[in-house]
Amino acid sequence: xxxxxxxxxxxxxxxxxxxxxxxxxxxxxxxxxxxxxxxxxxxxxxxxxxxxxxxxxxxxxxxxxxxxxxxxxxxxxxxxxxxxxxxxxxxxxxxxxxxxxxxxxxxxxxxxxxxxxxxxxxxxxxxxxxxxxxxxxxxxxxxxxxxxxxxxxxxxxxxxxxxx
Amino acid sequence: xxxxxxxxxxxxxxxxxxxxxxxxxxxxxxxxxxxxxxxxxxxxxxxxxxxxxxxxxxxxxxxxxxxxxxxxxxxxxxxxxxxxxxxxxxxxxxxxxxxxxxxxxxxxxxxxxxxxxxxxxxxxxxxxxxxxxxxxxxxxxxxxxxxxxxxxxxxxxxxxxxxx
DNA sequence: CAGTCAGTTCATAATTTTATGAACTAAAAA
DNA sequence: TTTTTAGTTCATAAAATTATGAACTGACTG
Numbered sequence: 574x575x576x577x578x579x580x581x582x583x584x585x586x587x588x589x590x591x592x593x594x595x596x597x598x599x600x601x602x603x604x605x606x607x608x609x610x611x612x613x614x615x616x617x618x619x620x621x622x623x624x625x626x627x628x629x630x631x632x633x634x635x636x637x638x639x640x641x642x643x644x645x646x647x648x649x650x651x652x653x654x655x656x657x658x659x660x661x662x663x664x665x666x667x668x669x670x671x672x673x674x675x676x677x678x679x680x681x682x683x684x685x686x687x688x689x690x691x692x693x694x695x696x697x698x699x700x701x702x703x704x705x706x707x708x709x710x711x712x713x714x715x716x717x718x719x720x721x722x723x724x725x726x727x728x729x730x731x732x733x734x735x736x737x
Numbered sequence: 738x739x740x741x742x743x744x745x746x747x748x749x750x751x752x753x754x755x756x757x758x759x760x761x762x763x764x765x766x767x768x769x770x771x772x773x774x775x776x777x778x779x780x781x782x783x784x785x786x787x788x789x790x791x792x793x794x795x796x797x798x799x800x801x802x803x804x805x806x807x808x809x810x811x812x813x814x815x816x817x818x819x820x821x822x823x824x825x826x827x828x829x830x831x832x833x834x835x836x837x838x839x840x841x842x843x844x845x846x847x848x849x850x851x852x853x854x855x856x857x858x859x860x861x862x863x864x865x866x867x868x869x870x871x872x873x874x875x876x877x878x879x880x881x882x883x884x885x886x887x888x889x890x891x892x893x894x895x896x897x898x899x900x901x
Numbered sequence: 902c903a904g905t906c907a908g909t910t911c912a913t914a915a916t917t918t919t920a921t922g923a924a925c926t927a928a929a930a931a
Numbered sequence: 932t933t934t935t936t937a938g939t940t941c942a943t944a945a946a947a948t949t950a951t952g953a954a955c956t957g958a959c960t961g
Contacts, residue, residue, distance in 0.1 A: 585860075587860050588860065591853070591856055591857060591860065594853055594856070595853055595857075598849065598850055598853060601767060601846075603765060603767065605918085605919075606918095606919070606920090607919080607920080616854075616857050616872070617857055617860065617861065619861075619862040619864065619865070620865075621865055621868045624937090625937065625938065626937080626938095634920075634921090635920065635921050635922070636921090636922085636937095636938070636939085637920070637921065637922075637939080637940080637941090638919080638920055638921075639938090640938065640939060640940085641919090641920090641939095644939090661928075661929070661936065661937060661938090662936085662937065662938090663937085663938090669868075669871040669872060669875060670871060672875045672878070676878075682765075685762065686762055689755070689758055689759055689762060690780075692755055692758075693755060693759075693780050693781055696749075696751050696752065696755065696781065697781065697783075698783040700783065701783070701784075701785055704785045704833075707833040707834060708780070708833060711833060711836045713897075714836070714840075714893055717889075717893050717896075718889060721889055721892075725881075725882060725885055725889075728885075729878055729881050732881075733877075769948085769949075770948095770949070770950090771949080771950080788907090789907065789908065790907080790908095798950075798951090799950065799951050799952070800907090800908070800909085800951090800952085801909080801910080801911090801950070801951065801952075802949080802950055802951075803908090804908065804909060804910085805909095805949090805950090807908095808909090825906065825907060825908090825958075825959075826906085826907065826908090827907085827908090
C-alpha cells in the first residue's frame with residue numbers, strides 16, 4: 574500500500590467566514606448551496622487539491638451532498654480533478670483558468686436577454702413609438718456591449734503582456 | 738363618476754410565449770416567478786401602462802401574488818406608476834430608462850466578487866504561489882473590467898449622439 | 902352611513918429545493 | 932475470498948420558496 578498522508582484539513586475562522594461569503598455570492602448567481610461552499614473551500618484551502626473526503630469533512634456535509642456538489646461543479650467545468658497512480662482518490666481543484674470562459678458565458682447570457690428584447694420589438698404594437706424606442710435603445714446598448722467586451726479581453730491581454 | 742374604460746387585456750400566443758421566456762430569463766437572475774412574469778407582461782403588452790387588476794387578470798394570478806410582485810418590483814425600482822386625477826388606480830409601467838442603473842448594479846456585483854478574491858489573496862498561504870497568481874490574475878482582470886465599463890457607457894453615449 | 906374600489910395582510914397550502922443516511926457498486930487490497 | 936476504499940443512488944426528511952383565498956383596511960361614492 575502507498576503511504577497515504579491524510580492530513581485532516583483545519584480551517585481558521587477567517588477561512589470559514591470567507592467560504593461562507595463566497596458561498597453566498599455564488600448562491601446569488603444561482604449555484605446550489607453545497608456547490609457554492611465547495612467552490613469557496615477550494616478558493617481558501619491551503620492545499621488547492623482536495624479529496625472527496627476532505628471536502629466532506631471540512632464542510633461537515635454528507636457524502637451524498639459532496640457527491641452531488643462535486644458532480645455539478647464538474648459538469649459546469651468549474652472544477653477538475655487529477656489522480657495519482659496507486660491512489661484511487663480524485664483530487665479536485667478549481668479550474669480558475671476557466672474564468673475567461675465564465676466571463677464569455679456571462680456575456681452570452683446578456684446577449685440572450687438582448688435577443689428577447691429584439692423579439693419584443695418584433696411583436697410590439699407600433700402604436701407606442703416612444704416606448705418601443707426605449708426598448709430599442711436598451712437592445713442597441715446590449716449589442717454594443719456584446720461587441721466591445723471581447724475587445725476588452727484582448728486589450729487586457731495586451732496590457733498584461735507589456736507589463737511582463 | 739369618471740368614465741372608466743376598462744378594456745380587458747387580450748394576449749396573443751406570441752405575447753404569452755414571450756412573457757414566459759422573459760419570465761424564465763429574469764427568474765434565472767434570481768427574480769421571483771410572479772415578478773418576472775409581470776416584467777415580461779409590461780414588456781410585451783400593447784399598453785405600457787397596466788393597472789393592478791389588468792395584471793392580475795392577464796397573468797391569471799391571485800391578487801396577493803400581484804400585490805407582492807408589484808411591491809417587489811417597485812422596491813427594486815424596476816417599475817413605477819402614474820395616476821390620473823379622479824381615478825384611484827395606479828398605472829404601472831417598466832422603468833426602462835433605468836437600465837443604466839441596472840447595468841451599473843451588475844458591475845457592482847462583479848466588483849463585490851472581486852473584493853472577495855482580494856480577501857482570498859490576503860489570507861491564502863504563501864506556499865502556493867502559482868495558484869495565488871491565478872487568483873490574482875482573475876482579480877486584476879475584474880479590476881480592469883470594473884474600470885473600463887463606465888467608459889464603455891460614455892463611449893456609447895458619444896456614438897449615439899454623433900448619429901443623431 | 903352603507904357600499905364599492907383598490908389594494909394589503911396573513912394563515913395556510915402547494916411546490917420546489919436541498920440535505921441526509923442507508924444501502925449499494927465497482928475496483929483494489931489483504 | 933473477504934474487506935476496504937471511494938464513491939453513487941435513492942427514498943425520504945427538512946427547509947425554503949411561492950401562491951392562494953379570505954378577511955381586512957382605508958379612501959372615496961352615492
